Amino acid sequence: MVYGSYGFVGNLVAQEVLDRNHNHNRGRGRDREIDMVLAGRDREQLTAQVDELGVPGRVFHLGDPDLIDEALTDDVDCVLNCAGPFSNTAAPLVEGCIRTGTDYVDITGEIPVIEGIGERDSDATDAGVTLLPAAAFSAVAMDCLAAHLSDRLPNADSLELGVDSLRPPSIGTVRTVIEGIEDGGAVYRDGRLEYVPAAWRTREIDFGRGTRSAATMPMGDVSTAHYTTGIPNVSVYAIAPPPARLALKSHRYLAPLLGSTPVQKGLKRLSGLVREGPASWSRKRGSAYLWGEARADGSNGERVVSRLLTPDVYVVTVDAAVATAERVLDGDTEDGFQTPAGAFGPEFVLDLKGVEGFFDESTPDSDSRTVDVPS
Ligand SMILES: NC(=O)c1ccc[n+]([C@@H]2O[C@H](COP(=O)([O-])OP(=O)(O)OC[C@H]3O[C@@H](n4cnc5c(N)ncnc54)[C@H](OP(=O)(O)O)[C@@H]3O)[C@@H](O)[C@H]2O)c1
Structure with missing residues (x-):
């Protein structure tokens, strides 16, 4: 059904x-x-x-x-x-x-x-x-990448994952984002889910087509990657150019307002202006670049990076x-x-049409700078 x-x-x-x-x-x-x-x-x-x-x-x-x-x-x-x-x-x-x-x-x-x-x-x-x-898309692609990284570094204690895919969302996705807008961000820390401010951390990440700015996002992959791998610290990033980062950070101060009934109603009415979803031609041309890094900080600082390239999110x-x-x-x-x-x-994602990977350490490590955003 x-x-x-x-x-x-x-x-x-x-x-x-x-x-x-x-x-x-x-x-x-x-x-x-x-x-x-x-x-x-x-x-x-x-x-x-x-x-x-x-x-x-x-x-x-x-x-x-x-x-x-x-x-x-x-x-x-x-x-x-x-x-x-x-x-x-x-x-x-x-x-x-x-x-x-x-x-x-x-x-x-x-x-x-x-x-x-x-x-x-x-x-x-x-x-x-x-x-x-x-x-x-979220969470199969990222979850398989997480499992692959965990296989490569079984003693990993931290996992950072990211996605680079800018595309117009469907109206259903917009409605879903509005529904959860009050929650801000979320990460796994020391084995516990923690709600953190929106865009809690930013990072320059090389997704496989050059370095781009990314910020932590409350995507479901945070939970699935933690349950799949058992790794206690998990964060998920998505590309966020500077204007988007600014908007995300202002969310911290606007969250109570955004969650209020009149504003929710207004946002939902505005979401009615969004098209139903990306057209067939757009879906055929779309793609997503996924990046993941597992670290075992406790021992001698081991680090592995893998990437994945997929067709359009939809x-x-x-x-x-x-x-x-x-x-x-x-x-x-x-x-x-x-x-x-x-x-x-982890191989499940490779059975899907048009998915390429896993690319292990195939691009230079220019992506290791993490920036904490003061709250
Ligand atoms: N995880 C991912 O990677 C991923 C990717 C794409 C989409 N999504 C999610 O998938 C969902 C659907 O997206 P979409 O673009 O297909 O949205 P959509 O076009 O708005 O379709 C939503 C469907 O859900 C039904 N629905 C909504 N609330 C309902 C309720 N309370 N009871 C019964 N039926 C209800 C709607 O029926 P009515 O018309 O009767 O309301 C409609 O059939 C969204 O939440 C989106 O965020 C996730």
Whole structure:
């Protein structure tokens, strides 16, 4: 079941499943079809999609546990949740999956959501279900890079990861960012998740196409990389040119205001002006450069750096989400809370279309300057 199937990413996911089924019927790709059902809360939008794609659909809201259970019981083996902000949708669907013995996958990049799903580990294990959040660009690509670095330096105690990809977001991503805008930043420090100011640290990083300014960001990769590798200190950076850094830093003083109801309403209204999502031509041309550094400061200061090059964020998201759902349906995952690389290993990202890597220490180390920003 693809829940949120008529959203921007949900619709691309549904079409990707149909393409893969088509390939299967022509003797290519996977050895079995996916029997897909579309789902969401809005009857009109779902009906239009059902008519267009010729696939069955199921309408249900997430406010009523009985309706969720009814929709999942019997014939649904796995839910792929594409309905974000996931702070509103993950918990009711995860609980429904645990009650009905259904595996759960989503594409969240929200730290509190991943942490919340992690807390359901033992109940999911008892129920015999897999909970695998963040099966998208963030966190599959970075999580696999983190696992690769951890394999290269097993005694690492600090992990810094970064992404260089400037692209217009979809409206759903804008809404999700607005929803979490009050939280600021987050890092793992000494094995504990800590909420820190926005752009807490800045760093000059060579992502593989020259050095660029980057700042720490509260991406879900902070949590997944920590759970996958067990490394106690994890920070995630994204490129942030000086004007963006200034805006991020002013967030510290504006956060209470940004979280207030009238400002949230205004921001959400403004988000309605954003296009639905990046067009097909833009997705074909996009790319992302990922960088990661593991350090073992306790011993003799060992340091390893690796990089990864991927297609566009939305292309990777769709490919990663469907590939993850396929592996879960094939029974390739353990029960309980899983991270992408924890479940499938670091090489998983290399199976996705157009991903190149891992490039180990392939560019000069001009990127080791970290700057703490005074709070
Ligand atoms: N981790 C990553 O790398 C990554 C990459 C891309 C996208 N994402 C995330 O994926 C999410 C979806 O993005 P998108 O571009 O597809 O957004 P979108 O076009 O706005 O679609 C969102 C979908 O979620 C549904 N939805 C939202 N709130 C709901 C609720 N409370 N109950 C039931 N359904 C609800 C919407 O249905 P209605 O129309 O009925 O509201 C719609 O079908 C966003 O949170 C985005 O940040 C993550």
